[in-house]
Amino acid sequence: MKIKCDFCGNTYEDYLPKCPSCGAPNPSHHDGDKQPHTIEELKKWYEDRQLPPPETTRFFIGVDYKDPRAFGIYKDGNTGEFVVYKNKADGSRAIRYKGNDEAYAVDELYQKLKDEIVHQKSINSSRKSRSKTDSKFKRIHSVVSTIAVIAFVVIFALDGFIKPAISRRHNGYYNYGNVVYYNDSGNWYYFDDYYDDWFYSDVPVQYDENNTDPYFMGRTYEDVDWESTDEDLARNGDGSIKNITDVEDSTLYQDDHSSDSDYDWDSDSDSWDSGGSDWDSDW
Numbered sequence: 652m653k654i655k656c657d658f659c660g661n662t663y664e665d666y667l668p669k670c671p672s673c674g675a676p677n678p679s680h681h682d683g684d685k686q687p688h689t690i691e692e693l694k695k696w697y698e699d700r701q702l703p704p705p706e707t708t709r710f711f712i713g714v715d716y717k718d719p720r721a722f723g724i725y726k727d728g729n730t731g732e733f734v735v736y737k738n739k740a741d742g743s744r745a746i747r748y749k750g751n752d753e754a755y756a757v758d759e760l761y762q763k764l765k766d767e768i769v770h771q772k773s774i775n776s777s778r779k780s781r782s783k784t785d786s787k788f789k790r791i792h793s794v795v796s797t798i799a800v801i802a803f804v805v806i807f808a809l810d811g812f813i814k815p816a817i818s819r820r821h822n823g824y825y826n827y828g829n830v831v832y833y834n835d836s837g838n839w840y841y842f843d844d845y846y847d848d849w850f851y852s853d854v855p856v857q858y859d860e861n862n863t864d865p866y867f868m869g870r871t872y873e874d875v876d877w878e879s880t881d882e883d884l885a886r887n888g889d890g891s892i893k894n895i896t897d898v899e900d901s902t903l904y905q906d907d908h909s910s911d912s913d914y915d916w917d918s919d920s921d922s923w924d925s926g927g928s929d930w931d932s933d934w
Contacts, residue, residue, distance in 0.1 A: 658828050658856065673856045675828075686902070687761055688754040690724060690733075697764070702916045702923075709925045710764050718742075720930050724760045726753075735759045740930035747934055767928070768914045775921045821863060823870040824898075827855040829884045831868075833898040840904065842895050844887075849901040872897035 653662045661672035687693040690713045697712060705711045711723035721738040733756035735747040748756050825832045831842040832855055841852040857866065869875035878892060887893055898904050916923075 657830070675856055687757055690726065690753065690757060693724070693757050693761055696761070700768075700914050700916055701918060702768070703918065707923050707925065708764075708767070709928070710760070710767070712760070720925065720928075722760060722763060724756055733757075737934055739932075745933040763934070765914055768916070770927075771923050772921070774924065774927065821860050824868040824872070824875050825855070825858070825863070825866045826868055826884050827857045827866055830855075831884065831895055835898075835904075835907075838907070840898055840901075842898070844893065847894070847896075849896075849898050849903050851903070872899070 653664060655662050656670040656673060656675055658675040659670065659673040661670055663671055687696045694712050697710070702708055702710075705714070705716075709721050711721055711725075713725055714723055715725045715734070716723050716738065719738050719740055719742045722736070723738075724733065724735045726733050732749055732751055733753050734749050735756050737745045737747060739745065748759050750756070821834055822836060823834060825834060832852060833840045833842075833849070839852040839854055840849045841855075842849055877895060884893075
């Protein structure tokens with residue numbers, strides 16, 4: 652099916668991620684969403700993080716696991732429903748979700764798995780910090796060591812402060828063709844009125860980082876006077892004020908800033924102890 656570009660009026664196939672004429676993003680194309688929506692995608696996400704086997708983490712994806720102390724998700728072969736469950740320490744089962752919405756079911760276990768990874772990393776971090784001594788600080792006495800430390804601090808400051816500061820100088824909300832965009836260090840998002848949510852975007856075709864004033868609305872959500880901006884941007888067709896949510900409140904933005912790398916597992920130095928989980932609660 653063909654759709655019409657809101658920016659240049661060109662028509663193009665709806666499966667394309669952007670208008671081939673002007674480069675404006677296709678508002679119905681959301682393939683940039685990295686969150687798993689199916690059981691198979693969740694399996695791959697688990698494998699890509701190089702997590703320990705399910706028998707260690709107690710997360711069984713695509714398996715109706717019967718033994719105590721387990722989280723899991725599977726598709727019921729008889730009803731076709733997706734089931735998210737927790738097997739408690741006593742062997743009883745608590746059903747977190749049972750229904751036909753696979754994406755919703757997957758998200759329930761996905762969020763729980765991410766929480767558990769953070770919990771396990773915190774345990775490992777605490778254990779490592781307790782095992783360290785102050786001996787490494789006592790060894791830094793020589794002039795060479797001092798110079799090396801100073802050099803490291805300078806390099807770290809240049810790389811960790813100056814470069815990010817430069818990349819962030821154009822951060823903020825923009826209005827291009829009555830569409831709200833947000834620039835985060837060169838990564839773009841746009842607000843879709845129909846879906847009432849934020850999605851990934853290519854660089855808006857009108858954007859020129861040397862001439863942002865005509866389009867710039869504000870650096871933060873609170874900086875923007877949403878009601879007094881462009882009438883077409885701020886109001887719906889019936890005259891009511893649009894509810895444009897803060898991009899930082901969106902799942903997409905939060906996922907980007909809690910990147911998948913935060914959940915990668917270092918099997919060489921980290922250990923997983925599922926015995927510390929609360930196996931008596933429903934979830």
